[in-house]
Amino acid sequence: MAIALTAGMRSNLIALQNVDSLMQTTQNRLSTGKKVNSALDDPVNFFKAEDHYNRASDLAAKKDGMNEAIKTIEAANTGIEEIENLLAQMKSLASAAKTSDNTGDLSDQYDLLISQVYYMAQDSNYGGQNLLDSDSLSVEFNEDGSNTLSVSGFGVAANGTITSSGGTTTALSASDFANNTTVEASISEIDAAISMLRTESQKLSSSLSTIQIRADFTTEMENTLNTGADGLTLADMNEEGANMLMLQTRQNLGTTSLSLASQAAQAVLQLF
Structure with a gap:
């Protein structure tokens, strides 16, 4: 039997999913120290950075010589x-x-x-x-x-x-x-x-x-x-830390909103 969700509950769930996705991105940036970890994050900056890193590595080898x-x-x-x-x-x-x-x-x-x-x-x-x-x-x-x-x-x-x-x-x-x-x-x-x-x-x-x-x-x-x-490619750790704090706050608010929407739906069901 499918569970019926109200429009408010669906809206809160979508918001929570978006927040969760953003938190994962932010956590990855905080753990790696980079805002661009692959070409999927930003293909232009990723490949530009790779060119710079590769040339620096080649020059380092020449400097050894x-x-x-x-x-x-x-x-x-x-x-x-x-x-x-x-x-x-x-x-x-x-x-x-x-x-x-x-x-x-x-x-x-x-x-x-x-x-x-x-x-x-x-x-x-x-x-x-x-x-x-x-x-x-x-x-x-x-x-x-x-x-x-x-x-x-x-x-x-x-x-x-x-x-x-x-x-x-x-x-x-x-x-x-x-x-x-x-x-x-x-x-x-x-x-x-x-x-x-x-x-x-x-x-x-x-x-x-x-x-x-x-x-x-x-x-x-x-x-x-x-x-x-x-x-x-590098992330601003202060900015990412602030983003994580904001996202955690949004997650808590979304969870509270979902709980309230659920309680409202239950109250309506009690009328029947």
Whole structure:
């Protein structure tokens, strides 16, 4: 047997159903923190936000590559600084040979330092890449990889030959401290090597500065994209909290109204 509902009761039930639906929506927003959780909520804002989030994610991956490149260059620059210290020590030994009677020991120390220059260069690698062993980097700045920067390294050979990124060479010959002329020749070789290292260090530092600027820019772009996407999808928690309170009040009022409508219907039935 079907239960007959009065117009007032039907109206109150529909109102309660609407309130319940709104409460579910509000509860979902409060639990997720978002007003747009799927394309059904707002297709335009949902897909715009997805594009922003995806681009921010792609840029974050590129920034990881930039940070690795920065560390690789820093490792190379550290190696260059220490090689310069070794060369300065070699220069001191050569200068001392001009006035020393014990050139044999000085010569042995000098030749040992030449090998240490090579070993220092070999140990200046980071993550399997070594800009002091003629490796190169290609750093990508944007999400599709169309904007890049190439960083070329240079080589330090075991025989003391240093080859610049441009292909020019200078050599550190084994010691020959027979006379002041040969000593001065060794000092000239050291000065040429130091000059080349400083030139290469300047190039690497310029590339490092560029990559750091792009990494900072990428961070700002990530923040901008994520903030923009959040603005399209995130809910105002204060507003949603107030909505929930209002809906709860409406629900209570609707339940009371339905109860009153039901009592009125029962009173009419008692007349028969």
